Amino acid sequence: MFLKALRLFPEQSMERALLKVERIRDGLTSAQRLRDENINVKLTASFGIATFPHDAKDKRGLLVETDRFMYQSKERGKNQMSRRER
DSSP: OOOOOOOOOTTOOHHHHHHHHHHHHHHHHHOHHHHHTTOOOOOOOOEEEOOTTTTOSSHHHHHHHHHHHHHHHHHTTSSOEEEOOO
């Protein structure tokens, strides 16, 4: 299954956004609720993180960069986070 989602963290620092994304990723990979019901699945998520105005100058550019970083994550082996190196 492939799910593409966008989550905005307005007025957040990159460090704070990274912490939130890590928490989301950890929640998916632990899948405790599924284990409690004896359902054995492995969930992973790949994230691309871009910030305005550092990575793009407008909304469309921000979406393009976020998408590009997400695909970099997938190429690195899934269940990763990618962003522009500062």
